[in-house]
Structures are given as structure tokens and as C-alpha cells.
Amino acid sequence: MRLSYPTNVKVVKVPCTGRVDVLMVLKALESGVDGVYLAGCEIGDCHFLKGNLRAVKRIAYAKELLKEVGIEPERVEMYHIATSDGPRFAQVAKEMTEKIRALGPNPVKDKNKAFKA
Amino acid sequence: MIVGNRKPLEEILEMVKPYKKILLLGCNECITVCAAGGEREVGVLASELKLSRAKNGGEIEIKEHTLERQCDFEYIDQIKPFVDDYEAIVSMACGAGIQYTAERFPGKVVLPAINTTFLGVTLEQGVWSERCQGCGECILHLTGGICPVARCAKSLFNGPCGGSSNGKCEVNPDTPCAWQLIVDRLKELGQLENYEKIIEVKNWSTSRDGGPRTRVREDLRIPKDS
Structure with missing residues (x-):
């Protein structure tokens, strides 16, 4: 298909979106990324039955935590994209990039030098 | 088990306002099982505090540490070697654990991150219910x-x-x-x-x-x- 999607999207592979924990999302934002989205399988299509449904709930929880912190919850999103749906993957990458670009950079970026392990 | 709730972030932020180096202390017992103050919740709170400080241009150093229990002094005393490196302890144990930690380190500020609520049971994953008042x-x-x-x-x-x-x-x-x-x-x-x-x-x-x-x-x- 030779589809292209924005180069700023870094793909982190996980065996299933059910593997993704709220802390992973928070740590990513802590490290200075501008946004995080999960590309899970379509609802009802999870190979592990409920992984993507768990991810939906965890992303909702992560959004609540971000609201508490005062960071835009829109920086975190859940998408459902069929494994074979390349065009949709590229479209979502573009959509999310545009959305985050409109929000501006992560407010903790460049201020996080004070972070220590 | 003893069931508790994490305090709202706003309240915790207000408490830790004067401090730049804190020891965030979880507990591996009841409060872990009711998903309020175990190792995982310690990680989430630490991340929230760091994000919030960074967003507002402040500095904070957090040591995450989860004890087997905070209601037995043998475990609490395990933080002795490094407790003095931090200005305050934020405890994620139940009220008993928070108090006992404060009692073991009289010169240290110990702040509560948990509202302890009741003695109860797990009805289903993520749902807890009160059963006993210890009368x-x-x-x-x-x-x-x-x-x-x-x-x-x-x-x-x-x-x-x-x-x-x-x-x-x-x-x-x-x-x-x-x-x-x-x-x-x-x-x-x-x-x-x-x-x-x-x-x-x-x-x-x-x-x-x-x-x-x-x-x-x-x-x-x-x-x-x-």
C-alpha cells in the first residue's frame, strides 16, 4: 500500500493493548512525549478476549489522572484499528498528530530536568 | 481487610508544597489488595506529583518505596538507612500504618495520602464493601x-x-x-x-x-x- 504516516509517531509494540498499564502512559508523558494513543483491535476482536476492553477503561482512568494533574486529557486516546486496516492506522496517526499539535507541546517538556529516578 | 481511598491529588499537592525531597511509602498489605496504596499506586502518585511539579516549573525528588507492612516496626525500620535523605514521608498505608511510621520517626514529617474507610471484603475486582466495625x-x-x-x-x-x-x-x-x-x-x-x-x-x-x-x-x- 505504501502508506505514509507522520514521522513523529513512535510505535511501541505490546503483545496486546491489555498489556498497557496506566503507569506506562504517565511515564511516557513524564519523559516528555506530547501524547499517547493506543491502537487496539476492534471491539469484539481481541485475541485475548478482553484486552482491548481493559485498555479502554485504563485510558479513561489515565484521562482522569491527567485532569487531576492539570494536563489536557486529550493527550491520551484509545483507538480501535483492525490488524489489516493499514489506511485507518495511517489516518489515525495523522488525526492524533494534528490534535496534539493543536494542543501544543507537553507542558512538562523541558521542565522535567528536575526529574530524578 | 482494611480498605482505603487515595486522597485527591489536590489535597496531597497542598501537603507536599513545602518539600522538594519526599519518600513515598506504600504498604504491601490490605491497602495493596484494595488498590489504594500498594507499589502500583505509589508509582502512579509519584508520576502525578512529578508531572504536576514539572508543569508548574517546580522541582521534586521522589523515592518510591513499598514496605511489606507499615503496622509492624520491623518493617518500618527498614527505611532507617535512607529516611534522613528526605524532608518528608508521604505514607500510602492505612491510618494505622501512617501513624506507626510517624511514631517510629518522631523527627520526621509524615503525611497521609490515604483516607482509611472501613474493614471490608472484595465483592468483585474493583469493588469493596464494609463488613465489620471492630466493636x-x-x-x-x-x-x-x-x-x-x-x-x-x-x-x-x-x-x-x-x-x-x-x-x-x-x-x-x-x-x-x-x-x-x-x-x-x-x-x-x-x-x-x-x-x-x-x-x-x-x-x-x-x-x-x-x-x-x-x-x-x-x-x-x-x-x-x-
Whole structure:
């Protein structure tokens, strides 16, 4: 298909979106990324039955935590994209990039030098 | 287990405002099981605090540490080697653990990150429910294993009251009437004669009304001079 999607999207592979924990999302934002989205399988299509449904709930929880912190919850999103749906993957990458670009950079970026392990 | 809730971030941020180096102390017991103050929640709170500080241009150094328990001094004392590197401890244990940590380190500021709520059970993953108030004198043998002290809003001993309607409590339509549960269960057990018994006025001195309680088992105590 030779589809292209924005180069700023870094793909982190996980065996299933059910593997993704709220802390992973928070740590990513802590490290200075501008946004995080999960590309899970379509609802009802999870190979592990409920992984993507768990991810939906965890992303909702992560959004609540971000609201508490005062960071835009829109920086975190859940998408459902069929494994074979390349065009949709590229479209979502573009959509999310545009959305985050409109929000501006992560407010903790460049201020996080004070972070220590 | 003891069940608690994480305090809202805003409240915790206000408490830690004066500090730049904090020790965030979780507990591996009940508060881990009720998903409020275990290793995982320590990680989430640490991340939230760091994000919030960074967003507002401040600095914060957080050491995440989760003890096996915060209600036994042998475990609390494990933080001795590094506790002085931090200005304050934020404890994610229950009220007992928070206090005992403060007691072991009298010169250290210990702040609570948990609102301790009740003694309860896990109904399903993510749902906990109150079952016991530690009143010090159990009568579950008379009430079909359902506690009127903890589960009746009025702690009635000879219920139900007039607020019981269709098996629910007037305090909250989602709360079952404890006395309805008791009667149903006694019926099932063929023990309705227990319901006929008038339960006498309770001696609340065994409960909180008698002041803070201490339990001693002399046979287990280690003499101070040994």
C-alpha cells in the first residue's frame, strides 16, 4: 500500500493493548512525549478476549489522572484499528498528530530536568 | 481487610508544597489488595506529583518505596538507612500504618495520602464493601452471619426499623437493609427463633466508646531484659 504516516509517531509494540498499564502512559508523558494513543483491535476482536476492553477503561482512568494533574486529557486516546486496516492506522496517526499539535507541546517538556529516578 | 481511598491529588499537592525531597511509602498489605496504596499506586502518585511539579516549573525528588507492612516496626525500620535523605514521608498505608511510621520517626514529617474507610471484603475486582466495625463483641452467631453493627445504618440490634423498604435501606436505595438480610438468612438456616430473641443493650465499652484499645498476650511477650 505504501502508506505514509507522520514521522513523529513512535510505535511501541505490546503483545496486546491489555498489556498497557496506566503507569506506562504517565511515564511516557513524564519523559516528555506530547501524547499517547493506543491502537487496539476492534471491539469484539481481541485475541485475548478482553484486552482491548481493559485498555479502554485504563485510558479513561489515565484521562482522569491527567485532569487531576492539570494536563489536557486529550493527550491520551484509545483507538480501535483492525490488524489489516493499514489506511485507518495511517489516518489515525495523522488525526492524533494534528490534535496534539493543536494542543501544543507537553507542558512538562523541558521542565522535567528536575526529574530524578 | 482494611480498605482505603487515595486522597485527591489536590489535597496531597497542598501537603507536599513545602518539600522538594519526599519518600513515598506504600504498604504491601490490605491497602495493596484494595488498590489504594500498594507499589502500583505509589508509582502512579509519584508520576502525578512529578508531572504536576514539572508543569508548574517546580522541582521534586521522589523515592518510591513499598514496605511489606507499615503496622509492624520491623518493617518500618527498614527505611532507617535512607529516611534522613528526605524532608518528608508521604505514607500510602492505612491510618494505622501512617501513624506507626510517624511514631517510629518522631523527627520526621509524615503525611497521609490515604483516607482509611472501613474493614471490608472484595465483592468483585474493583469493588469493596464494609463488613465489620471492630466493636469488640461479636454477635454474628445470633444474626445469621450478617452484622447489624456494620451493615445497618443505625446499628440496630433488634431491627428492622421503619426505614426498611423492599429490602433496601432508607439511607441509600442501593444499600440492602441489614435486618432484611438477617431475617432472610435466618429463615434459610431454619434459625428464625434467633430473630425472636431480644438482643440486650450492647456494652459499647468494648468498642471505640471505651477509648483506644490494646490487646496483650502475655505468653508471646519477650521480656525486656532477655
